Amino acid sequence: MESVLIANRGEIAVRIIRACRELGIRSIAVYSDADADAPHARLADEAWRLGPAPSSESYLRVDRILDVAARSGAAAIHPGYGFLAERAPFARAVTEAGLVFIGPSGTTIDEMGDKTRARTRMQEAGVPIVPGTTEPLSDADEAEEVAASMGYPVLLKAAAGGGGKGMRVAEDPEKIRRSFEAAAREAESAFGDGSIYIEKYLTRPRHIEIQVLGDTHGNVVHLGERECSIQRRHQKLVEEAPSPALDPETRRRMGEAAVTAARAVDYAGAGTIEFLWQDGDFYFLEMNTRIQVEHPVTELITGIDLVEWQLRVARGERLPWSQDEITFEGHAIECRITSENPDEGFLPSTGRIRHLELPGGPGVRWDGGVTAGMEVGLHYDPLLGKLIVWAPTREGAIERMRRALGEFALVGVDTCVTFHSRVMAEEAFRAGDLSIRYLEEHPELTRAPERTDSELRLAAAAAVLLEEERRRELAPPRIGSGSGGRARSDWQRAFSPHGEAR
Ligand code: ADP
Numbered sequence: 001m002e003s004v005l006i007a008n009r010g011e012i013a014v015r016i017i018r019a020c021r022e023l024g025i026r027s028i029a030v031y032s033d034a035d036a037d038a039p040h041a042r043l044a045d046e047a048w049r050l051g052p053a054p055s056s057e058s059y060l061r062v063d064r065i066l067d068v069a070a071r072s073g074a075a076a077i078h079p080g081y082g083f084l085a086e087r088a089p090f091a092r093a094v095t096e097a098g099l100v101f102i103g104p105s106g107t108t109i110d111e112m113g114d115k116t117r118a119r120t121r122m123q124e125a126g127v128p129i130v131p132g133t134t135e136p137l138s139d140a141d142e143a144e145e146v147a148a149s150m151g152y153p154v155l156l157k158a159a160a161g162g163g164g165k166g167m168r169v170a171e172d173p174e175k176i177r178r179s180f181e182a183a184a185r186e187a188e189s190a191f192g193d194g195s196i197y198i199e200k201y202l203t204r205p206r207h208i209e210i211q212v213l214g215d216t217h218g219n220v221v222h223l224g225e226r227e228c229s230i231q232r233r234h235q236k237l238v239e240e241a242p243s244p245a246l247d248p249e250t251r252r253r254m255g256e257a258a259v260t261a262a263r264a265v266d267y268a269g270a271g272t273i274e275f276l277w278q279d280g281d282f283y284f285l286e287m288n289t290r291i292q293v294e295h296p297v298t299e300l301i302t303g304i305d306l307v308e309w310q311l312r313v314a315r316g317e318r319l320p321w322s323q324d325e326i327t328f329e330g331h332a333i334e335c336r337i338t339s340e341n342p343d344e345g346f347l348p349s350t351g352r353i354r355h356l357e358l359p360g361g362p363g364v365r366w367d368g369g370v371t372a373g374m375e376v377g378l379h380y381d382p383l384l385g386k387l388i389v390w391a392p393t394r395e396g397a398i399e400r401m402r403r404a405l406g407e408f409a410l411v412g413v414d415t416c417v418t419f420h421s422r423v424m425a426e427e428a429f430r431a432g433d434l435s436i437r438y439l440e441e442h443p444e445l446t447r448a449p450e451r452t453d454s455e456l457r458l459a460a461a462a463a464v465l466l467e468e469e470r471r472r473e474l475a476p477p478r479i480g481s482g483s484g485g486r487a488r489s490d491w492q493r494a495f496s497p498h499g500e501a502r
Contacts, residue, residue, distance in 0.1 A: 001025065001075045001076050001100060001311070001314060001315040002025060002026060002075055003025060003026035003027070003028060003072070003073060003074050003075050003076070004016070004020050004025050004026070004027060004028065004074065004075070004076045004077070004078050004102070004311070005028040005030065005065070005068065005069045005072065005074035005076070005077045005078070006020075006027060006028065006029055006030070006040070006044065006077075006078050006080065007030060007059065007065050007077055007078065007079050007080065007083065007084055008040075008059065008078070008079065008080030008081075008082070008083055008085075009031065009032070009035055009038065009040055009059060009369065009380065010038075010040065010369035010370075010380065010381070010383060011367050011368050011369035011383065011384075011385050011386060012080040012081055012082075012291070012293075012369070013029060013040035013044075013080060013369065014039050014040050014043055014367070014368070014369050015307055015367055016078050016080060016307055017029065017040060017043050017044050018043075018307075019305065019307040019308050019310075019311060020311065022308065023308065023311055023312075025311065026045045026046070027043075027044040027045050027046070028044060028045065028046045028047075028048065028068070028069075028072045028074050029041050029043075029044030029046065029047040029048070030047070030048050030049075030050045030058075030059070030064075030065060030068055031047055031048070031049060031050065031058075032049075032050055032051060032052060032053050032054075032055070032057075032058035032059060032379075033049070033051070033052050033053050033058075034053035034375070034377060034379055034380075035053075036049070037373075037374065038369070038370075038374065039368070039369055039370065039371055040369060046072060048068040048071075048072060050064050050065065050068070051064060053377070053379045054379060055083065055379065055380065059083045059084075060083060060084060062084065062089075062090055062093055065077070065084075066093060066094070066097050069094075069097065069099060070097070074099060075099065075100060076099055076100035076101070076102055076314055077094050077099055077100070077101060077102065078102040078103075078310070078311075079091075079101075079102070079103060079290065080290075080291065081290050081291055081292060081293060082381060085103065085289075085290040085291075086109055086113060086162075086288070086289055086290055087109070088106035088107070088109040088110045088113065089106070091103060091104070091105065091106040091109055092106035100314050100315075101314075102269065102310055102311065102314045103269055103289060103290055103310075104265075104267055104268060104269055104271065104289045108265045108266065108267060108289060109289050111265055112265060112286070112287040112289050113160070113289075114159055114160060115157060115158070115159050115160070115161055115197065115286060116133075116134055116135060116136055116159045116195070116197050117159075118284075118286060118287060119132075119134045119197075119284070120134040121264055121265065122261055122264070122284045124264075125260050125261060125263075125264040126260060127257045127260055127261045127264075127284045128257065128281070128282065128283050128284060129283055129284045130199045130200055130202070130276060130283040130284070130285065131150065131199070131200040131283075132146075132150065132154075132155075132197065132198045132199035132200055133146060133197045133198050133199075134197070135197065136159050136195035136196060136197050137180070137196055137197060137198060140176070140177045140180045140181060143156065143176055143177070143180040143196070143198060144173065144176050144177065146198050147170060147173070147176050147198060148173065150198070150200055151200075152170065152171060152172050152173070152201075153169055153170060153171045153172075153201040153203070154169075154170050154176070154198050154199065154200060154201050155167065155168070155169055155170075155198070155199045155200070155201040156168045156169075156170060156179050156180055156183040156196050156197075156198055157183070157196065157197055157198070157199055158183060158186070158187030158190070158191060158193070158194075158195065158196060159187075159193065159195040159196065159197055160187060160191035160192075160193040160195065161187065161191070162191075163234070164233060164234035164235075165186055165187070165190040165191070166183050166184075166186045166187030166190055166191065166196070167183065167234075168180075168182050168183040168186075169201050170201075180196060183196050184196050202276055202278050202283075203278075204278065204435040204436075204437055205276040205277060205278040205435060205436055206227065206229045206243070206245055206276070206277045206278070206434055206435055206436065207227075207228045207229050207231065207236075207274065207275075207276060207277075207285075207436055208225050208226070208227055208228070208229075208243050208245070208246070208254070208275050208276075208277045208282065209225065209226050209228060209272050209273060209274040209275060209292075210222050210223075210224070210225050210226075210254055210255055210257075210258035210272065210273045210275070211223040211224065211225075211226065211270070211271075211272055211292075211295070211298045211306070212258050212259060212261075212262040212267065212270070212271050212272070212273060213269070213270055213271075213304075213306070213309055213313070213319060214262055214263075214266075214267040214268045214269060214271070214313070214319075215268060215313045215317065215318050215319045216268045216313065216316060217318050219318065219319045220259050220262045220263050220267060221259065221319060221321060221322070221323050221326055222255040222256075222258045222259050222323070222326075223298050223302050223304060223306075223326060224241060224242060224251065224255065224298060224301065224302065224326075224328050225241065225242060225243050225246060225251060225254060225255075226239050226240065226241045226243070226294055226297055226298060227239065227240050227241070227242070227243035227244065227245065227434065228294060229434040229435055229436050229438055230423065230429075230434065230438050230439070231436055231438075231439070232346060232439055236293070236294065236336065237335070237336055237416070237419075237420075237423075238333065238334065238335055238336070238420065238423055239293075239294035239297055239333070239334045240297055240331065240332060240333045240334070240394075240397070241297040241298055241300075241301050241328075241331070241332050242301065242328060242331065243277075244394060244432030244434070245277060245432065245434070246277075250280065250282070253282075254275060254277075254282055255323075257273070257275075257282070257284070258273040259323075261273045261284065261287060262287075265287075267289075268313055269289075269310055269313050269314065270290070270291050270295070270306050270307075270309065270310050270313075271287060271288060271289050271290070272287065272288040272292050273287050274286050274287070274288065276436075291306060291307060291310060293336065293383070293386065294334055294386075295307075296332070296334055296365060296367060296386065296388045297332035297333065297334050297388060298332075300330070300332035300365070300388065300390040301328045301329055301330055301331065301332050301390070302326060302327070302328060302329075303329070304326070329392075330390055330391060330392045330393070330397075331390070331391060331392070331393055331394040331396070331397040332388060332389065332390045332397060333388070333389055333397045333398065333401050334386050334387070334388045335386070335387045335388075335401060335405065335420040335423075336383055336386055336416075337368075337383070337384050337385050337386065337387055337408070337410075337415055337416065337417060337420075338382040338383050338384060338415065338416050339376045339382045339384055339413045339414065339415060340382050340414065340415070340416050341414040341416070342416045342418065342419035342445070342446050343418075343446060343447060343448035344414075345446070346416065346446075347414075348378060348382050349376070349413045349414035349415075350375075350376055350377055350378055350413060351375070351376060351412050351413045352373065352374070352375050352376070352412050352413075352470075353370055353371070353372050353373065353374050353375075353376060353410060353411070353412040353413060354372065354373075354411045354412040354466065354469070355372055355409065355410065355411035355412065356370070356371065356372040356409070356410050356411075357407070357408070357409040357410075358407075358408065359387065359403075359404035359405070359406075359407035359408050360407070361403075361404075361407075362400075363389050363390045363391050363397075363400050364387070364388075364389050364400065364404045365387075365388040365389070365390075366385060366386070366387055366388075367385055367386045367388065368384065368385030368386070369383075369384065369385055370384045370385060376412075376413045384410070384415065387401070387404055387405065387408065387420075389401045389404055394432070395430075398424050398429075398430060401420070401424050402421060402424045402425065405417055405420050405421045405424065406421070411466075412466075419445060419446065422444075422445045423445060426442060426445060428441070428442065
């Protein structure tokens with residue numbers, strides 16, 4: 001496997017290109033018109049244009065991606081996460097074109113993609129699932145009957161679900177019919193499949209997932225857990241490893257369940273078994289058949305490079321470790337840095353990144369996909385990059401993350417950096433008291449503090465200077481007029497990398 005086409009963009013494309021380079025593999029990037037100057041397109045050995053900015057005309061165009069693969073002589077395709085990563089027809093098309101798909105087979109993706117099928121499979125394999133049905137419900141009458149026998153509250157979920165769509169809670173019998181119909185309608189329009197099943201709604205669970213790694217010789221190991229309970233509308237914001245909730249015995253049992261789950265579908269490559277955990281019990285939620293955003297926290301506590309091993313497994317190598325040889329050291333935390341304003345309900349923010357200063361020092365890692373000068377639009381996911389830290393203890397990792405967030409300076413679009421700083425200082429987080437309701441339980445974390453007059457004046461001055469600079473950029477260049485550097489240094493001075501004024 002001498003060359004890999006990376007069918008993705010942003011931080012994950014950069015991450016995969018780096019792993020390819022370390023293994024001596026030629027990296028082939030693809031990009032949309034919005035990404036012609038993006039870091040992933042610049043960093044790869046080659047970069048090929050796919051089409052216009054909308055992902056439906058670029059990163060989701062299977063025909064164009066396969067065409068680039070053929071013309072560039074790619075031996076394999078890495079899908080990253082999102083976009084085409086969990087689409088079985090894409091995995092099949094890649095294989096049929098005679099290329100290696102860096103991920104599981106189309107059959108495995110199909111099997112785990114349908115939630116009722118996955119639940120049946122897991123139940124047969126002896127992995128505990130969230131109580132509920134393993135068959136779609138035939139109608140609202142059946143939903144009512146099943147809910148009555150299970151007890152409220154219940155969760156109605158789309159069998160074809162993903163991204164939190166087609167999911168409705170019903171707290172009591174009055175709500176069940178309406179919830180069933182709403183979930184079915186949403187599922188039909190999002191996935192073209194309105195099948196709905198029912199699960200017991202857990203009231204204060206944690207989201208804890210286990211990283212697994214399999215090879216094509218029948219070996220499967222797990223690499224421990226990640227705690228991903230801090231979520232906003234089912235989207236993860238902060239992840240850490242290990243979970244502050246697990247004792248060694250539960251960790252061992254969850255790890256074994258995850259390996260059983262992966263073996264049940266002959267899993268090869270990197271995958272994640274997601275569980276809900278409540279009061280010491282854990283339940284299979286779903287399997288993600290790809291690399292995950294939060295994989296670095298696992299890498300930092302195990303010393304195993306997951307993307308490197310995806311590539312090695314794809315070229316037929318054997319995993320070199322037995323389960324006992326995988327050990328965990330220290331604590332890692334990841335904060336997802338998105339172009340969203342946490343104080344405005346995480347409203348997406350757009351604009352040009354005018355200034356970017358990244359943290360460094362011991363135990364700090366930045367997996368990013370942006371540079372200064374780049375335009376952040378609305379075409380893609382708002383993830384700009386991930387700030388990840390490691391320290392010997394959880395307390396040490398929290399302090400290190402606070403320090404690193406304080407060094408992070410990005411001017412031009414809003415980010416959620418201040419939100420993360422507040423989480424790192426928040427008492428329940430520091431005590432490890434987490435659940436998927438964390439944000440509801442701590443509304444103060446997404447509420448802007450009152451600004452002082454001097455902060456407001458500073459923000460107003462910065463806005464004026466940025467606007468002046470934007471106008472200067474739009475104006476035709478004046479011959480012999482220097483660089484217009486005064487305003488730039490003014491606003492750079494206005495934004496110390498510390499404090500909240502960014
Ligand atoms: P999707 O594939 O649409 O993301 P998941 O099944 O992975 O859906 O669930 C997403 C999130 O929804 C979970 O991380 C959890 O926060 C919540 N959730 C899912 N099932 C339950 C349940 N039975 N009880 C409580 N919360 C749940």
